Amino acid sequence: MLELNKCKEFFEQQDHYAKHSGIEIVKFEPGYAKVQMPIKDFHLNGVKIVHGGAIFTLADYAFGIASNSRGQIAVSINASISYIKAVSSGTLLAEAKEVSLEARLSNYIINITNEQNQLIAVFHGTAYRKKDYWQWADK
Amino acid sequence: MLELNKCKEFFEQQDHYAKHSGIEIVKFEPGYAKVQMPIKDFHLNGVKIVHGGAIFTLADYAFGIASNSRGQIAVSINASISYIKAVSSGTLLAEAKEVSLEARLSNYIINITNEQNQLIAVFHGTAYRKKDYWQWADK
């Protein structure tokens, strides 16, 4: 049985850059993750909107959790993002959905939205699934 | 004449997320930028390697400077990244080169390398060039 709580604990405590970026886990299930980022001054770029790197990091974190949530270690090999709307305040949400799961590769689409549920960016990630399992995964 | 020093000053002082991520400008010219990120604990993810979001942010910063360095305001509309090698210490460098410059769109390839000049990731970004110019750009 896969222990989701241990997975959550692991990501919350061990992912330093997500913590440094103020990102929190909202919800996750096997193949799915939702995370959020309350916008702070340090997320902004030179024109006072949220930096593309911060939006990417938010989506990438959802992608990382969703792709690892089944217990098998998965690493990102490719990711692409399209920016739709600029945003400067409020909270951003990223929701990762698994669109494919094969032996070695899996694919995820991540929608990044604001609190009004407007689409801010779309992210697409491909993960490579290793043969090893996480310690927290009780195969 | 474009005043590069004002552009540099602007990006160094006003880009909060780049500052928050410990990224520094090494060099830039019209259509070109090189930035660096000495790896700290806060850059790491759960498996003690630099987070994909931190690598993306480094490359995105080089992309942002290169695409704005001509004085015209440019915003990122699409970016894709492929991760090649994991890295956990030392300093990462990102070098942005302009591969195209048209009236409304420009494209950049950014190589992310470690200090041994090994390729860590490849980034490709497309920018949309607005009609407006930066204040620091003395057209």
Next chain:
Amino acid sequence: MLELNKCKEFFEQQDHYAKHSGIEIVKFEPGYAKVQMPIKDFHLNGVKIVHGGAIFTLADYAFGIASNSRGQIAVSINASISYIKAVSSGTLLAEAKEVSLEARLSNYIINITNEQNQLIAVFHGTAYRKKDYWQWADK
């Protein structure tokens, strides 16, 4: 009023490479398109599976129709594709859905499936919307 039949006629008769590749329009609406490609020998690559270029062309055609279906001329500026499952016979379908529509840019996710509705590939495209309208678009 936008005349969809004229749009369909235009794409069916004037898009030579889609015709050359044996692709047909199944259905379309503003911001949406579904096309199909019955697999022939000429679609295959050296290992007897459908060539990545043929799958891309199928998806790109759906993307092109969906992004132009509102009457405003739109051109593709970026596209990315992830291949999930190899396929060698039957009919492939591509369905384009609009995920964003702004003044200058619009984004589409295209799912490529086989007749059993299994996902074969995922395509993401960004279009640039010009100021001009199609002749068939009766603004």
Next chain:
Amino acid sequence: MLELNKCKEFFEQQDHYAKHSGIEIVKFEPGYAKVQMPIKDFHLNGVKIVHGGAIFTLADYAFGIASNSRGQIAVSINASISYIKAVSSGTLLAEAKEVSLEARLSNYIINITNEQNQLIAVFHGTAYRKKDYWQWADK
């Protein structure tokens, strides 16, 4: 020893969609390929410029040859393309360069140019390297 002539013969004779699209191999070496496509009427789209799918197919063919040229079977898992300049006549060239080669994954940047050496599009592809070798590869 890898027999490049057999590899060339294989791709030229067995890749049906490349043949159907009028694409020819110009040159290749391990990790490198150059192919060309003299533009014909059937390559054009509704606005009389070369269809994005045809440009992609040209680049994808160079990518496929370059990624398989070492003898190990490689399949495309992700590809992205940015279109820079429209083109309607002459010959298009695509040149694939290997930017990384790891145990399981390799990456290629492909420049698509016209005869005046102007950049028409940029393509980035990631290949997954299987454990099997081509028959023509005399390991």
